[in-house]
Amino acid sequence: xxxxxxxxxxxxxxxxxxxxxxxxxxxxPDPDHPYGHRKFETAATGLIGIALLALAWDxxxxxxxxTGSRPFxxxxxxxxxxxx
Ligand SMILES: [Zn+2]
Numbered sequence: 001x002x003x004x005x006x007x008x009x010x011x012x013x014x015x016x017x018x019x020x021x022x023x024x025x026x027x028x029p030d031p032d033h034p035y036g037h038r039k040f041e042t043a044a045t046g047l048i049g050i051a052l053l054a055l056a057w058d059x060x061x062x063x064x065x066x067t068g069s070r071p072f073x074x075x076x077x078x079x080x081x082x083x084x
Contacts, residue, residue, distance in 0.1 A: 002057045010055045014048045 021044035029036045 002062070006055050006059065010051055014051060017044055017048060 021040055023035050025041035025044075027037050
């Protein structure tokens with residue numbers, strides 16, 4: 001559930017980054033950038049890749065850290081203890 005939330009957050013952020021960079025990267029060459037601005041697109045792609053790798057690392061380490069921990073709470077009538 002948390003991983004899905006992170007996934008949506010990173011996807012949304014990446015879409016915003018992509019839109020901003022696309023608007024910039026397709027400008028024609030100018031005196032400061034005589035070869036055009038397309039390399040900004042490549043740089044943004046690397047940034048998005050790093051964000052996705054960080055997300056994957058967080059989800060993976062979170063899942064591994066919970067391995068072997070206590071089980072899910074029991075459902076049903078209350079026994080006075082919510083964890084067993
Ligand atoms: Zn420029």
